[in-house]
Amino acid sequence: MNVFETIGDRGHEQVVFFNHAATGLKAIVAIHNTVLGPALGGLRMWPYANEQEALTDVLRLSRGMTYKAAVSGLNLGGGKAVLIGDPKTDKSEALFRAFGRFIGSLGMRYITAEDVGTTVEDMEYIFQETDRVVGVHPVHGGSGDPSPFTAFGTVQGIKACLNKHYGSPNIGGISFAVQGTGSVGGNIVKMLAKEGAGKIFVCDINEDRVAKAVDEYGAEPVPLDEIYDVDAKVFVPCALGAVINNDTLPRLRCDIIAGSANNQLESEETGTLVEERGILYAPDYVINAGGLINVAIELQGYNRERAYQAVSMIYTNIENLFRIAERDSIPTWQAANRMGEERIRAIGNVRLPYSKRFKDRLSGRAPKQSHH
Ligand code: NAD
Numbered sequence: 057m058n059v060f061e062t063i064g065d066r067g068h069e070q071v072v073f074f075n076h077a078a079t080g081l082k083a084i085v086a087i088h089n090t091v092l093g094p095a096l097g098g099l100r101m102w103p104y105a106n107e108q109e110a111l112t113d114v115l116r117l118s119r120g121m122t123y124k125a126a127v128s129g130l131n132l133g134g135g136k137a138v139l140i141g142d143p144k145t146d147k148s149e150a151l152f153r154a155f156g157r158f159i160g161s162l163g164m165r166y167i168t169a170e171d172v173g174t175t176v177e178d179m180e181y182i183f184q185e186t187d188r189v190v191g192v193h194p195v196h197g198g199s200g201d202p203s204p205f206t207a208f209g210t211v212q213g214i215k216a217c218l219n220k221h222y223g224s225p226n227i228g229g230i231s232f233a234v235q236g237t238g239s240v241g242g243n244i245v246k247m248l249a250k251e252g253a254g255k256i257f258v259c260d261i262n263e264d265r266v267a268k269a270v271d272e273y274g275a276e277p278v279p280l281d282e283i284y285d286v287d288a289k290v291f292v293p294c295a296l297g298a299v300i301n302n303d304t305l306p307r308l309r310c311d312i313i314a315g316s317a318n319n320q321l322e323s324e325e326t327g328t329l330v331e332e333r334g335i336l337y338a339p340d341y342v343i344n345a346g347g348l349i350n351v352a353i354e355l356q357g358y359n360r361e362r363a364y365q366a367v368s369m370i371y372t373n374i375e376n377l378f379r380i381a382e383r384d385s386i387p388t389w390q391a392a393n394r395m396g397e398e399r400i401r402a403i404g405n406v407r408l409p410y411s412k413r414f415k416d417r418l419s420g421r422a423p424k425q426s427h428h
Pocket of ligand 1: 202203204206235236237238239240241259260261262265280294295296297316317318344345347
């Protein structure tokens with residue numbers, strides 16, 4: 057393997073391998089881009105079959121975080137960490153504390169958080185060694201469960217789509233098909249119902265969750281596979297990835313696809329086909345950034361009201377993205393990437409000229425001001 061070629065291929069700045077024999081820690085941190093700020097991205101723990109698989113995953117995920125932070129207006133870069141191991145059997149206090157010490161050594165370059173296979177408790181162990189972690193317990197200034205914020209942000213994005221397509225952001229009377237009524241989807245159903253939505257079709261493999269949506273919010277249950285066929289204006293995927301594909305696309309009768317699930321499009325080509333069918337697609341990583349925006353507020357001292365305020369900007373972010381799509385005559389999935397790249401380029405150019413004076417101020421050794 058040619059190391060520089062592998063990490064340079066997608067523009068990564070730094071990839072660090074951490075090994076700690078005593079705890080069995082084998083971790084990779086990938087820092088994709090820090091132009092906008094420290095690279096923030098969760099710690100994934102997974103029993104990867106081999107190192108190559110782990111490396112591929114961390115490189116892909118960290119790049120995604122750069123774009124997600126950039127389009128969300130955050131002053132953060134993109135990074136991610138993977139811990140090779142089985143989250144069911146290989147966790148220990150020492151393991152996460154060793155990881156905390158390691159990432160502490162990266163200074164301001166990387167901030168970690170919860171992800172697949174890790175929990176708030178794991179973040180607490182990391183927090184004992186470094187403050188370069190968000191998503192800690194609320195008693196330590198953490199922001200708690202991100203899913204209500206992700207749901208709130210997704211609903212703001214849905215409103216921006218409604219406004220674009222029908223000329224009004226009102227949810228009243230509009231029909232929806234919500235796939236997956238878990239932490240995020242369940243909250244979305246609640247908000248849609250509260251705002252007077254028309255029919256809300258729901259499906260979930262978990263029958264209790266479906267029952268809750270039906271009993272409490274008057275949703276209409278449909279079998280899992282029929283969610284693609286219902287007569288609803290907006291399809292809201294909140295369960296799995298790759299649900300927009302060659303099989304499902306011809307069946308969709310909606311005008312808008314706007315949901316929280318990650319990686320909704322099976323491929324980029326699918327995104328272009330969605331556009332050609334006249335369906336307005338809200339790119340997943342723009343509309344589902346509420347959780348990230350919420351957790352980022354921890355870095356300024358957490359405040360719930362400010363977090364909601366910041367997450368509500370997703371409405372504007374989606375509007376700006378549609379403007380770029382129109383300006384350049386490109387599908388929305390592509391406009392999302394362009395929006396991220398343009399912000400990184402623009403802000404990257406707003407650098408203060410580097411001077412000795414500026415450097416002194418940073419290090420707290422500013423020369424005495426003279427008062428004339
Ligand atoms: P969750 O596990 O709480 O909910 C997912 C729901 O989907 C569950 O109720 C599950 O039973 C259901 N489900 C699984 N397979 C299904 C299928 N084939 N058909 C219908 N339902 C199915 O997860 P969540 O936190 O609500 O996240 C939902 C989606 O949003 C995921 O794709 C997640 O990656 C994404 N997301 C979540 C957050 C967040 O803050 N939680 C942030 C960004 C993105």
